Amino acid sequence: MDFQVSFNLNEKVFLRDPESSEVGKKLVKSAIDLIYELGFEHFTFKKLAAEVNTTEATVYRYFENKHRLLLYILNWYWNYMEFLLEFRLQNVTDTRVKLQTIIELLTQELPESSGKMDYNKRYLNQIIISESSKVYLVKEVKEINKSEVFKPYKDLCGKIAEVVSEYNPAYQFPRSLSSTLIETSHYQQFFCNYLPRLTDSKGGDQKTFTAGFLSDLLFKTLDHS
Amino acid sequence: MDFQVSFNLNEKVFLRDPESSEVGKKLVKSAIDLIYELGFEHFTFKKLAAEVNTTEATVYRYFENKHRLLLYILNWYWNYMEFLLEFRLQNVTDTRVKLQTIIELLTQELPESSGKMDYNKRYLNQIIISESSKVYLVKEVKEINKSEVFKPYKDLCGKIAEVVSEYNPAYQFPRSLSSTLIETSHYQQFFCNYLPRLTDSKGGDQKTFTAGFLSDLLFKTLDHS
DNA sequence: TCTTTTATTATAGTAATACTATCAATAAAA
DNA sequence: TTTTATTGATAGTATTACTATAATAAAAGA
Numbered sequence: 056m057d058f059q060v061s062f063n064l065n066e067k068v069f070l071r072d073p074e075s076s077e078v079g080k081k082l083v084k085s086a087i088d089l090i091y092e093l094g095f096e097h098f099t100f101k102k103l104a105a106e107v108n109t110t111e112a113t114v115y116r117y118f119e120n121k122h123r124l125l126l127y128i129l130n131w132y133w134n135y136m137e138f139l140l141e142f143r144l145q146n147v148t149d150t151r152v153k154l155q156t157i158i159e160l161l162t163q164e165l166p167e168s169s170g171k172m173d174y175n176k177r178y179l180n181q182i183i184i185s186e187s188s189k190v191y192l193v194k195e196v197k198e199i200n201k202s203e204v205f206k207p208y209k210d211l212c213g214k215i216a217e218v219v220s221e222y223n224p225a226y227q228f229p230r231s232l233s234s235t236l237i238e239t240s241h242y243q244q245f246f247c248n249y250l251p252r253l254t255d256s257k258g259g260d261q262k263t264f265t266a267g268f269l270s271d272l273l274f275k276t277l278d279h280s
Numbered sequence: 281m282d283f284q285v286s287f288n289l290n291e292k293v294f295l296r297d298p299e300s301s302e303v304g305k306k307l308v309k310s311a312i313d314l315i316y317e318l319g320f321e322h323f324t325f326k327k328l329a330a331e332v333n334t335t336e337a338t339v340y341r342y343f344e345n346k347h348r349l350l351l352y353i354l355n356w357y358w359n360y361m362e363f364l365l366e367f368r369l370q371n372v373t374d375t376r377v378k379l380q381t382i383i384e385l386l387t388q389e390l391p392e393s394s395g396k397m398d399y400n401k402r403y404l405n406q407i408i409i410s411e412s413s414k415v416y417l418v419k420e421v422k423e424i425n426k427s428e429v430f431k432p433y434k435d436l437c438g439k440i441a442e443v444v445s446e447y448n449p450a451y452q453f454p455r456s457l458s459s460t461l462i463e464t465s466h467y468q469q470f471f472c473n474y475l476p477r478l479t480d481s482k483g484g485d486q487k488t489f490t491a492g493f494l495s496d497l498l499f500k501t502l503d504h505s
Numbered sequence: 506t507c508t509t510t511t512a513t514t515a516t517a518g519t520a521a522t523a524c525t526a527t528c529a530a531t532a533a534a535a
Numbered sequence: 536t537t538t539t540a541t542t543g544a545t546a547g548t549a550t551t552a553c554t555a556t557a558a559t560a561a562a563a564g565a
Contacts, residue, residue: 100523112543194319228479230480243456253456279500324551326550337513337516338514345553
């Protein structure tokens with residue numbers, strides 16, 4: 056089975072839809088490679104243009120600046136995650152299994168084959184872990200938020216919160232718990248890799264460790280309310 | 281009672297100790313004001329120099345770059361937090377009370393009067409919330425970590441983890457839980473302020489809300505192992 | 506006291522970044 | 536065939552992140 060997924064990304068994140076042209080697609084794909092390789096701070100439109108054999112002016116016609124481009128990538132990711140969640144939770148009735156699936160989804164890498172999506176998933180995953188908070192931890196967050204570009208994140212969070220409430224309707228903080236699960240899955244993996252003394256990882260796989268920690272946290276919190 | 285606290289900050293974070301001169305002290309104090317006001321991305325050494333009525337070259341003699349300056353501020357904060365923790369936990373025997381004190385410390389603002397410390401504490405608090413993760417979420421983290429500049433953070437985390445283990449020796453993830461408490465206290469407050477749909481805050485005080493959420497999470501996790 | 510050394514600014518300059526503006530080439534629509 | 540719109544190439548500017556060197560002041564030695 057092979058299928059294509061595409062999302063209606065908020066038009067506020069781009070000036071011209073990168074999906075509408077070959078250069079646009081290459082731009083996003085190469086951006087993922089470069090941001091992974093250089094880190095967001097050292098990533099520039101000039102370097103991206105060189106990689107795609109075009110000019111800076113072209114890149115600026117698609118995205119207002121590199122922050123918006125990162126936002127585009129994250130919007131794509133959040134949408135994809137919500138899709139995967141919906142898909143994987145289909146016909147699952149046991150709410151406990153639902154929660155376990157969610158934790159798996161948050162900690163394991165994106166599935167390799169998913170139609171036309173030819174982004175490097177390992178890189179994308181690492182970007183999500185290391186760079187995603189940079190789109191909202193900025194002075195302009197209030198202004199940016201008005202254009203609804205964080206809606207996919209809020210929706211993903213909301214969907215997880217629904218399952219949490221389904222599992223334990225009495226629990227008071229379903230949304231905060233969901234955003235905590237998402238964020239914690241990122242930086243615990245980051246810490247395992249780079250600052251392991253901030254974790255209890257014993258040098259094994261950071262994804263397995265993080266899944267174990269989150270699962271323990273989640274069920275202990277929800278099983279005793 | 282009035283007392284002075286000072287820490288031996290790792291010499292790797294500065295080129296010349298800012299505490300050793302008047303300009304140095306003004307530099308750090310004004311940096312806190314400016315980073316709060318502009319956000320770390322828009323904060324530059326040129327603007328800082330103008331604020332202190334000196335030149336860029338002078339600033340560069342104290343700190344290698346603005347990243348190191350932020351690291352200096354955070355090192356100061358982490359050290360101060362560990363000191364406060366030690367201080368406030370003095371003679372407390374009930375480990376439950378100890379944990380509650382820790383959550384208070386992580387969510388409430390820094391105490392106003394603490395000797396010579398004349399940094400703007402409201403600003404410093406906001407910087408901790410919005411900017412602190414930017415010191416480690418960078419490509420160079422491995423290299424930076426070698427100079428031990430994250431030790432104060434690790435020590436703080438370790439100290440909290442000790443109390444966690446004291447409260448429940450069987451719990452498997454004391455360090456990860458501690459770093460999660462610290463990080464979650466930051467971004468839940470941030471979310472309450474700017475992206476409230478990622479939380480369950482009902483518009484009340486974000487600090488009280490975050491404390492409530494964290495306390496619920498912590499004790500449910502530790503009371504049932 | 507005067508001179509020499511050293512330290513510390515101030516001035517100036519460079520390479521890179523983050524954009525903008527202009528203009529020509531090309532392609533699609535009328 | 537002309538008009539219109541879309542591209543991409545070229546060039547240019549303001550700001551950022553530094554570096555290098557000259558000027559000045561403070562400290563130390565003769």
